[in-house]
Amino acid sequence: MSDASSPLIVHGTGPAGDPLLDGLNPPQREAVEYRGPALLIVAGAGSGKTRVLTHRIASLLRSREAWPSQILAITFTNKAAQEMRERVEQLVGDGARGMWISTFHSACVRILRREAEQFGFTSSFTIYDSGDSRALIKRLVKEHEADALGLTPAAVQSKISKLKNELSDADAYARTVSHDDPAERVFIEIFRDYEKQLRRANAFDFDDLIAQTVYLFRAFPQVADVYRKRFRHILVDEYQDTNHAQYALIHELTRPVQSSQDVGGGMLALLDEGEAASLTVVGDSDQSIYAFRGADIRNISEFERDFPGAKVVLLEQNYRSTQNILDAANAVIANNFDRKAKNLWTDAGTGEKVVGFTGYSQHDEAQFVADEIEALHRAGAAYGDIAVFYRTNSQSRALEEIFIRAAVPYKIMGGTKFYERAEIKDALAYLVAVANPADEMALRRILNKPKRGIGAVTETSIARFAEDHGITFRDALANAAELGVGPKLQAAIAQLDTVLREATEIMLPASGEAAPPTSVTEGLQLLLNKSGYYDALRASRDPQDEARVENLDELVAVTREFARNNPEGTLLDFLTEVALVADSDDLDDESGSVSLMTLHTAKGLEFDHVFLTGVEEDLIPHRISAGEPGGPQEERRLFYVGITRARKRLYLSLAMTRAQFGEVSVAMPSRFLQEIPAHLIDWRQSPGDVNGRGGTQSRALNARRPASGSDRWGVKPLPAGGGLKPKSTAMDRFPGLVTNKVRDNGDLELAPGDRIRHDDFGEGRVDAVTGEGAKRIAHVRFDTAGAKKLLIKVAPIAKL
DNA sequence: CCGTGCAAAAAACTT
DNA sequence: TTTTGCACGG
Numbered sequence: 001m002s003d004a005s006s007p008l009i010v011h012g013t014g015p016a017g018d019p020l021l022d023g024l025n026p027p028q029r030e031a032v033e034y035r036g037p038a039l040l041i042v043a044g045a046g047s048g049k050t051r052v053l054t055h056r057i058a059s060l061l062r063s064r065e066a067w068p069s070q071i072l073a074i075t076f077t078n079k080a081a082q083e084m085r086e087r088v089e090q091l092v093g094d095g096a097r098g099m100w101i102s103t104f105h106s107a108c109v110r111i112l113r114r115e116a117e118q119f120g121f122t123s124s125f126t127i128y129d130s131g132d133s134r135a136l137i138k139r140l141v142k143e144h145e146a147d148a149l150g151l152t153p154a155a156v157q158s159k160i161s162k163l164k165n166e167l168s169d170a171d172a173y174a175r176t177v178s179h180d181d182p183a184e185r186v187f188i189e190i191f192r193d194y195e196k197q198l199r200r201a202n203a204f205d206f207d208d209l210i211a212q213t214v215y216l217f218r219a220f221p222q223v224a225d226v227y228r229k230r231f232r233h234i235l236v237d238e239y240q241d242t243n244h245a246q247y248a249l250i251h252e253l254t255r256p257v258q259s260s261q262d263v264g265g266g267m268l269a270l271l272d273e274g275e276a277a278s279l280t281v282v283g284d285s286d287q288s289i290y291a292f293r294g295a296d297i298r299n300i301s302e303f304e305r306d307f308p309g310a311k312v313v314l315l316e317q318n319y320r321s322t323q324n325i326l327d328a329a330n331a332v333i334a335n336n337f338d339r340k341a342k343n344l345w346t347d348a349g350t351g352e353k354v355v356g357f358t359g360y361s362q363h364d365e366a367q368f369v370a371d372e373i374e375a376l377h378r379a380g381a382a383y384g385d386i387a388v389f390y391r392t393n394s395q396s397r398a399l400e401e402i403f404i405r406a407a408v409p410y411k412i413m414g415g416t417k418f419y420e421r422a423e424i425k426d427a428l429a430y431l432v433a434v435a436n437p438a439d440e441m442a443l444r445r446i447l448n449k450p451k452r453g454i455g456a457v458t459e460t461s462i463a464r465f466a467e468d469h470g471i472t473f474r475d476a477l478a479n480a481a482e483l484g485v486g487p488k489l490q491a492a493i494a495q496l497d498t499v500l501r502e503a504t505e506i507m508l509p510a511s512g513e514a515a516p517p518t519s520v521t522e523g524l525q526l527l528l529n530k531s532g533y534y535d536a537l538r539a540s541r542d543p544q545d546e547a548r549v550e551n552l553d554e555l556v557a558v559t560r561e562f563a564r565n566n567p568e569g570t571l572l573d574f575l576t577e578v579a580l581v582a583d584s585d586d587l588d589d590e591s592g593s594v595s596l597m598t599l600h601t602a603k604g605l606e607f608d609h610v611f612l613t614g615v616e617e618d619l620i621p622h623r624i625s626a627g628e629p630g631g632p633q634e635e636r637r638l639f640y641v642g643i644t645r646a647r648k649r650l651y652l653s654l655a656m657t658r659a660q661f662g663e664v665s666v667a668m669p670s671r672f673l674q675e676i677p678a679h680l681i682d683w684r685q686s687p688g689d690v691n692g693r694g695g696t697q698s699r700a701l702n703a704r705r706p707a708s709g710s711d712r713w714g715v716k717p718l719p720a721g722g723g724l725k726p727k728s729t730a731m732d733r734f735p736g737l738v739t740n741k742v743r744d745n746g747d748l749e750l751a752p753g754d755r756i757r758h759d760d761f762g763e764g765r766v767d768a769v770t771g772e773g774a775k776r777i778a779h780v781r782f783d784t785a786g787a788k789k790l791l792i793k794v795a796p797i798a799k800l
Numbered sequence: 801c802c803g804t805g806c807a808a809a810a811a812a813c814t815t
Numbered sequence: 816t817t818t819t820g821c822a823c824g825g
Contacts, residue, residue: 076815077814077815078815103815104815105815106815129815130814130815206814206815207815209815210815289813290813290814290815292812292813292814293813293814293815391812391813392811392812392813393811393812393813394810394811394812397816414813414814448801451801451802453801453802454801455801455802456801457801458801579815580815581815598812598813598814599813600812600813600814601813601814619812622812622813623812624812625812634813638813659816660810660811660816661809661810661811661816661817662816662817663816
């Protein structure tokens with residue numbers, strides 16, 4: 001425990017009327033006001049940690065204990081960073097300028113760009129995302145014929161990533177394993193090659209960004225000192241999800257300054273030589289869900305041992321959810337044994353019960369979700385306040401299919417990401433080829449895109465020529481005539497070379513003067529036009545290519561947007577931003593759409609109404625987690641994270657059957673459901689109601705159940721005469737219909753008053769038609785299924 | 801070197 | 816179900 005002798009006096013006004021402390025509960029205040037070398041804020045879900053962090057920063061700035069430039073705040077996503085910056089700005093206005101508020105990765109990129117020359121890179125290095133790494137590893141695995149030894153690209157990639165997160169490298173790893181094992185030997189060769197290729201390409205992968213920064217600091221203490229002197233207050237959010245490399249980075253930065261080298265800059269005059277920066281970390285071990293990525297829960301559980309004298313503040317009051325939701329969450333997480341007891345509570349009242357629903361199929365489940373969303377919407381909820389979570393990205397498809405038909409506006413976060421689309425990666429590879437000519441991967445990628453007749457043979461001759469003459473792959477392109485290839489190919493290569501040159505002149509003028517902010521947009525357009533990429537897509541008769549052109553237009557729009565936001569932004573800045581954005585970052589908006597995302601993406605967010613879907617064994621907990629140490633416990637935390645995102649209403653849904661890879665299999669309710677006290681759940685349709693498939697078999701099975709109303713699912717007996725409203729879906733006719741190909745009703749005209757027939761919902765009357773063109777929506781009152789909205793173009797309907 | 805067609809694999813989460 | 820990888824013929 002830290003003593004109370006902290007000499008610093010907090011400037012400013014007394015406890016009453018202080019805008020930074022008003023409305024905070026006592027532990028929150030303490031977390032804002034405490035001054036000392038190390039502070040751990042254990043912040044339960046929804047306990048206001050962002051508020052505490054921002055107020056703490058504002059408090060440091062207001063009292064002049066720190067200049068903005070002396071503050072480094074690390075968050076997990078760019079979105080969280082942006083939000084924190086905005087909230088600090090609200091508190092202190094312009095005084096926030098100069099702070100580093102960013103993710104681990106962006107902060108490291110900034111440092112590496114400045115210091116790359118120190119250790120054999122140039123500051124124009126590029127960043128390989130996981131897809132780029134996989135492509136490179138795939139090639140190496142093939143070259144080493146490693147698949148024969150059971151080394152798949154995926155396995156190699158994850159092993160390399162794990163090792164880098166532990167700050168190991170190929171040489172270090174080689175010392176720890178037996179060389180008798182041929183698989184290990186080949187793995188080490190591949191690892192070495194991988195490192196070599198990255199270095200040659202002047203590139204870092206995601207893991208390198210952290211690990212290489214740590215190496216840099218350790219190998220060049222005087223460089224590390226620059227940052228140690230600069231950052232006097234370091235704050236780390238989501239500390240429970242840091243891995244060893246990130247932990248080491250924080251340790252390096254909070255070491256006492258070693259040398260007294262002068263680095264210039266008036267602000268630095270303030271600090272005491274030799275004193276370590278103060279460290280604040282915020283986290284909740286119950287929300288640690290990234291062990292698979294190397295997150296080490298011990299970083300937070302042993303914080304007090306790592307930083308003797310650290311102060312610990314516990315935030316348990318929840319300001320987000322109703323008591324019922326918290327009771328459910330507490331009950332679930334209590335099943336994890338090795339955790340410190342913690343109980344979230346609220347004074348917001350009991351609230352609604354958790355709603356449960358069991359569908360016959362994933363489509364049935366999705367239909368329930370869509371219907372319920374519409375009901376919420378009619379009751380006044382904004383779509384933007386509703387979210388649907390699932391464990392795996394593949395589950396989004398069924399939801400999407402139903403949502404499109406029900407005309408529920410939705411938005412998928414993550415999933416098939418924009419920046420992972422082939423055409424976008426191609427376009428970016430063109431930009432990388434300009435920004436970092438050493439990057440062979442990028443060049444090889446665009447060599448034959450669009451088709452220029454350059455195949456593997458020609459590619460090899462270029463590589464050989466480069467090697468023979470001691471020049472780079474990029475420079476070899478300038479010598480088309482000497483490559484020993486046919487005249488057609490020579491022309492193609494020369495043309496590519498010219499296009500790249502012209503683009504370079506625009507984006508990185510040789511004159512040395514800074515390129516104008518519009519240069520990235522211009523350069524990209526030139527590359528896409530003159531390379532023939534656009535033309536090839538437009539000439540294609542593949543309908544998907546139309547969408548590709550649109551995506552590329554979108555990318556051009558992104559460059560414009562970037563130029564607007566970053567008038568000084570260079571090509572490299574643009575590429576860096578693109579490489580480090582996650583798609584969870586662009587959920588900026590009040591766009592009026594329901595948000596669909598994985599449970600992982602949901603971390604750190606909150607919504608009024610939350611649907612947690614696919615609550616089944618083998619999904620959550622996921623099948624693969626069963627074999628991993630701590631796997632099921634991490635899955636439980638993930639489930640807990642999902643529950644605690646909800647402010648007002650929580651829905652838990654599952655399906656009895658689930659199709660994957662086109663095969664239908666029977667699904668079991670998740671064990672986590674049983675961990676929630678039965679009285680908290682209001683089952684609209686419990687697992688017991690839908691045993692067997694469809695209505696036929698279930699009766700027999702139901703008969704065998706113990707007296708209804710008392711089984712472990714807390715099933716209530718169904719009122720005999722059908723006091724319930726009809727089921728939202730006509731299940732007997734449902735299977736198969738929804739999964740049919742998207743139909744096209746063309747110009748089907750509907751007007752209020754028309755009678756229609758729907759394949760699933762039967763007959764109904766059109767109340768109104770809204771929207772235009774392909775987005776026209778019919779509001780229909782069905783005779784038995786109630787009111788629905790239908791997208792006219794694709795709904796399985798016919799006019800009567 | 802390119803396109804076609806069939807076989808086989810694939811999907812757990814992310815900076 | 817959808818995507819990717821390979822073999823083959825042009």
